[in-house]
Amino acid sequence: MSALSRSDLHRIFEMIDKNGDGLVSLEELNWLLERIEVQFSQEELESLVGKQSLSFDEFLFFHDTTILNGNYQEEGEEGDLVKAFKVYDLNGDGVISSEELQSVLGRLGLWDESSGKDCRRMIYAYDTNLDGVLDFEEFKNMMLHTVS
Incomplete structure (x- = not known):
């Protein structure tokens, strides 16, 4: 059992896709991260994501590889x-x-x-x-x- 199901993540994706274009921009993604009190500079987020917007599948990949697995870790810590x-x-x-x-x-x-x-x-x-x-x-x- 995951803390967030695919259905939950789809609802989050739709909620942060403010303009309804089926993509989450870095600004929209940063809005979500700030809301859960995770801070990134624009440069860090751009480097992490590698593009200016994410489709739902890319958003899932970002969640799975970055958020769940803690791949953006501080030096020597989780x-x-x-x-x-x-x-x-x-x-x-x-x-x-x-x-x-x-x-x-x-x-x-x-x-x-x-x-x-x-x-x-x-x-x-x-x-x-x-x-x-x-x-x-x-x-x-x-x-x-x-x-x-």
């Missing part, structure tokens, strides 16, 4: 996985609760009362120590689609 973890860990206590997950998914437009998503079940799937929350290692396993 940099952007750490940044992503901090986005979800709203109160800074070092773990992600179902309420925090629900809040962030809501900000992304991926959760509302009628969505049917159960954040407790999403967390339970990767909560290896069964404490009801995700620590960084459990979050990392979730983002990399592995359970140890």
Whole structure:
């Protein structure tokens, strides 16, 4: 189970494709990244993406290779996985609760009362120590689609 399904990613893609041209520009992509508090300079994003806009399949590839696998890492660290973890860990206590997950998914437009998503079940799937929350290692396993 992934944190975001293909259907979720398609909804995000459509949401950020402001002009409806079927492509996400670097500006539109940067808007999304800023919303989840991931900061890139325009030059970094251009270098990372390699073009001025992305089709949905290219957006999926960007998500899978860059965001999920943390390929844009800071020196010697799991940099952007750490940044992503901090986005979800709203109160800074070092773990992600179902309420925090629900809040962030809501900000992304991926959760509302009628969505049917159960954040407790999403967390339970990767909560290896069964404490009801995700620590960084459990979050990392979730983002990399592995359970140890």
